[in-house]
Amino acid sequence: MVRTTVIRKNRYLDSVFLMQVARRIAGQPGLRDASALMATEANRKVLASLGYGDGGRDADFATAGPNDLVLAIEGEAAAVAAIAADADAWLARGSGAASMAAREPRTIPEAVAGRPDCTLAVISVPGEHAAREARLALEAGLHVFLFSSNVSVEDELALKTEARRRGLLVMGPDCGTAYLGGAGIGFANAVRPGSIGIIGPSGTGMQEFACLVHRFGAGISHGIGTGSRDLSDAIGGISTMMGLDALEADPATRLIAVISKPPGEATTARLWERLRRCAKPVVLCLLGAEPGAIEAPGASPLAGAEGTIHVAATLDEAVCLALEELGLPGSAQLRPDGEALRRQAAFATGQLAPEQRHIRGLFAGGTLCYQSQAIFRRAGLAVCSNAPLSGMRQLPDPWVSLGDSFVDLGAGLFVEGRPHPMIDASLRRERLEQEGQDPSVAVLLLDFILGAMSSGDPVGGLLEAILGAQHAAIRKGGRLCVVASVCGTEDDPQGLQNQTRALEEAGVLVFPSHALAAAFCVEVMLQLRNRKEVH
Amino acid sequence: MPTKVENLLQQRPVFLIVGVRGFGESLRDAGHQVVFLDWSPPAGGDPKLAALLDDLL
Secondary structure: OEEEEEEEOOOOOOHHHHHHHHHHHHOOOOEEEEEEEEOOHHHHHHHHHOOOOHHHOOHHHHHOOOOOEEEEEEEOHHHHHHHHHOHHHHHOOHHHHHHHOOOOOOOHHHHHHHOOOOOEEEEOOOHHHHHHHHHHHHHOOOEEEEOOOOOOHHHHHHHHHHHHHHOOOEEOOOOOEEEEOOEEEEOOOOOOEEEEEEEEOOOHHHHHHHHHHHHOOOOEEEEEEOOOOOOOOOOOOHHHHHHHHHHHHOOOOOEEEEEEOOOOHHHHHHHHHHHHOOOOOEEEEEOOOOOOOOOOOOOOOOOOOOOOEEEEOOHHHHHHHHHHHOOOOOHHHHOOOHHHHHHHHHHHHHOOOOOOOEEEEEEOOHHHHHHHHHHHHHOOOOOEEOOOOOOOEEOOOOOOOOOOEEEEOOOHHHHOOOOOOOOOOHHHHHHHHHHHOOOOEEEEEEEEEOOOOOOOOOOHHHHHHHHHHHHHHHHOOOOOEEEEEEEOOOOOOOOHHHHHHHHHHOOOEEEOOHHHHHHHHHHHHHHHHHHHHHO | OOOHHHHHHHOOOEEEEEOOHHHHHHHHHOOOEEEEOOOOOHHHHOHHHHHHHHHHO
16 A cells, blocks of 8 residues: 655645545545645644655645645555546546536636626635635625635624625625525525524524424525624624614514524624514524523513514524414424433433443534533533533643533634535544544534535444444443434435434434433433432 | 615525535525636735735736
């Protein structure tokens, strides 16, 4: 077996396309592994640790940068040499070649000059270039969906201020999902059209809410992403307020759900003032708000001047309140049955070995990681996280879990120059294998996110690693309690039932929502704590 | 008169894809109008140089 790298200076291809190239190459006879990545420092570090570029000492490899592309190939010498010699053909756009037949525009002004009917720019370039492209889009009169992360607060404020001046909407940065005019943008699920409009900071919170609404027979009018910092005092809720105005005027929207982390102090007051003026009922889901902090300053949260304002602490509560407000039945399944959870948790806990005492949450969805921490905190349980909720501990090294840990694997650090874990399971698979070797792990908490942009088989990408971790625990005389939820609908390409069944057949406990999965984990951890105290 | 954001909700958007082509491919497959940009980092990948050039042009 040999390893080689091919560097292409100043050649940019997006991370999802590069993942597809790598998979095609790795499937060739005589090859064992292949990666195609932009040579960011993080990616070079990973490749060097695998022995590529002479362990990082090769001069061309070591001096490659984020604008250079690296193809790393491992396999039999002849097969590796053949791919390396033909690297440019492999990096050609393949199935996308047809769309390249007519030359595509190279800049936003050029594109809009050729297609003045464009209305929305979907921007997902590396963070350092994102603000520039968003500004060019606004100058060309386009609304912006900004998927890119690593955009500074100063740039975000400047973009949103300029957008508001022009009457345009900036969704993002770090915006994963939106539903507009019948289109699901980014990581969106196939949900039915309906009367609930959503405003949410990022992606998975909106996805989970929309899928649960769909599952109980209702639908979504529009979903407006705002970016995770929009309701901070630094930004002041510019996109949220513009979204509220538009949904209030939208004839298809009967109820507005606002999903958010707790806003900044000054923005909280402005948000309440705006919500009280809203003519439509509002469900405000404030994930991770401290108990008592979700009261409206100086007014009852339930007394909107015109419409009604309901306040929820979890996505499930928000779904139940929205359905009840619209007079739709059927959400009882989302209310946790404490006694049933306790019985189920007692059964799972009884199978654990004495040294198994920790929970490890490995999340593709940032909002689900955040919500799980909020549910744990409400029960008086603490975890470490790379994206800690207030009161939780910062994980010192995001690459290594410590005690009870919840890791958001979609955080900027993990996705720099590589596809999001919802698209590419490899990073989460490696981390899961790592957790599976730790004899102190009792519970694994996972989320699986379906949708058009997600991996074709999110569960399949982790199944072998789950089974491996379970067998490792059995060999040590215990059991691994693997807990999950699947965010999706039957109309998503992966199919909700298929994915759920595959997990259940592997012995995974699958809950109808991620809040319920987290509530179950709370029960297990409380019982484990009692077990420790008894012993 | 409806605002530009209200119009965005009422009309089928025409998307300009800047970056990951997959975002546009899933929209195109769902029947939406999509324009792709053949994007590469401006000014050889130097954002500061790109900003300077933007100011000059």
